[in-house]
Amino acid sequence: MSTATTSLPSEITSADLVAKTIREKILEGELEPGRRLQQDHLSDMLGVSRTPLRTALAMIAQEGLIDYEANRGYRVRAFSISEVRDAFAVRAQLEGFACRCAASRKVSEVTIAKFDALVTEGDRLLSGGTLDPSLLPAYRRMNVQFHQLIISLAGNSWIESFVRQTHNVPLVSDRIILWDDYDIIYRSHDDHHRIAKAIAQGEGIRAENLMIEHVIFAGKLLAEKLEMDPQGVLMSHGRTSNHSPKSHKNG
Amino acid sequence: MSTATTSLPSEITSADLVAKTIREKILEGELEPGRRLQQDHLSDMLGVSRTPLRTALAMIAQEGLIDYEANRGYRVRAFSISEVRDAFAVRAQLEGFACRCAASRKVSEVTIAKFDALVTEGDRLLSGGTLDPSLLPAYRRMNVQFHQLIISLAGNSWIESFVRQTHNVPLVSDRIILWDDYDIIYRSHDDHHRIAKAIAQGEGIRAENLMIEHVIFAGKLLAEKLEMDPQGVLMSHGRTSNHSPKSHKNG
DNA sequence: CCCCAGGAAATTGGATCCAAAATTGCCAAT
DNA sequence: ATTGGCAATTTTGGATCCAATTTCCTGGGG
Incomplete structure (x- = not known):
């Protein structure tokens, strides 16, 4: 019932978990378009080494959520x-x-x-x-x-x-x-x-x-x-959890 | 002109090359459905280490050409x-x-x-x-x-x-x-x-x-x-390179 | 004042190493 | 003879290490 239609807990690897987390952050808007995804930074942010992170990034890039350039890393894709x-x-x-x-x-x-x-x-x-x-x-x-x-x-x-x-x-x-x-x-x-x-x-x-x-x-x-x-559309979909209230820097 | 519509040679990484090779092998039928993709085997088959290979496998799995199970590796997907x-x-x-x-x-x-x-x-x-x-x-x-x-x-x-x-x-x-x-x-x-x-x-x-x-x-x-x-459909799309001529086992 | 070149620092891609999980094979017990 | 369990081997996933490319900063020249 509560289990999703797609794939049940067949993902025990940390790469899958990392991928899910990053996906979420991008879709939620926490990682804004154009932003570079620095591997070192992200990996200790998420508490894993770069190996599963890179696997996750490769998957997400394949999905089209992030762009990849050889030797220049990944960045969040901007959709027009x-x-x-x-x-x-x-x-x-x-x-x-x-x-x-x-x-x-x-x-x-x-x-x-x-x-x-x-x-x-x-x-x-x-x-x-x-x-x-x-x-x-x-x-x-x-x-x-x-x-x-x-x-x-x-x-x-x-x-x-x-x-x-x-x-x-x-x-x-x-x-x-x-x-x-x-x-x-x-x-x-x-x-x-x-x-x-x-x-x-x-x-x-x-x-x-x-x-x-x-x-x-x-x-x-x-x-x-x-x-x-x-920008404003993001606000209206719940998630008022923007901890810092100085988010409206429209100056 | 001749360059494809999608992405030009932005792929210089061996992971991309490996992915392309494996994709090709699967689509050509060289790697038949259900077959396990052993990482050690494949990596020295293709002359690279397991790292880029694993990246490639993750991408191809995301595309849906191969299935993945945690701790049990990848295998070529069978399409009904x-x-x-x-x-x-x-x-x-x-x-x-x-x-x-x-x-x-x-x-x-x-x-x-x-x-x-x-x-x-x-x-x-x-x-x-x-x-x-x-x-x-x-x-x-x-x-x-x-x-x-x-x-x-x-x-x-x-x-x-x-x-x-x-x-x-x-x-x-x-x-x-x-x-x-x-x-x-x-x-x-x-x-x-x-x-x-x-x-x-x-x-x-x-x-x-x-x-x-x-x-x-x-x-x-x-x-x-x-x-x-x-099975026979494979034959008719060129590539008669099936070295062993005993392929027509319709008996 | 701006621009280009060169080198240092940062960052990525690939290789190797190690731990954890799964598969295999063997042996004993029923 | 078959089955269940235990151990050795294989294989995968993750961490670390190293080389290569890129980026950034600085300094010299136009």
């Missing part, structure tokens, strides 16, 4: 706004395709029950007529699970892999929901209702179209925000 | 037929989307010239009314360039990355053309004609549909062959 837009465009196609695949299969009762649970959970969280910020993590989880359920229903591991990669961009992750506007989030959850029902009833094309719009709109919203305030 | 099918399905969607993106942009004269050159080259290679096996490498190159041109025209680096990953499956690479049937290859090249023209004229949806069928059909053909003769 247009690359973010492109990521959403492709993700929309892929998740739309996933809907179509999912709908073309026989949907079991338990699947329908899962959809129902997720959609109902969303209803509950939004029932107040406004989204309490404290409920945002819960909504986020529900959202992630909803999208993952569809992808898993499609039964095509490539989709899963590629969609996950589109999340491998700072600020683009599903975990980030920056809809301060209740109407927008309400509408988005209404999409969930329709998509779930469409898939359950075998309406593949309709589910696909809904999903494409669902994702593209979220992308447009984010791109818009990014253009207005390239 | 259905995974191969899935790869083609996703690739079809992605390349179809690339066509749509490409068509939605202004196509320059030089682009049209490039299309023309490629398509004409194909015509020339097929002009004999039968495909001389010696011309197959040339046709393969043309085919790869045609698909890459469209993807680059789409201007979405994610598509490029993901499509490349779908090629990262033994037997699925664009380099492999197993159409012994002249009619089929002729029809396939006719698709090229239509797709190029459709993109040039801004007929995005039509180009998309053509491309989807173009890719899916190739996938069906391969899947069919794989089901009939899981």
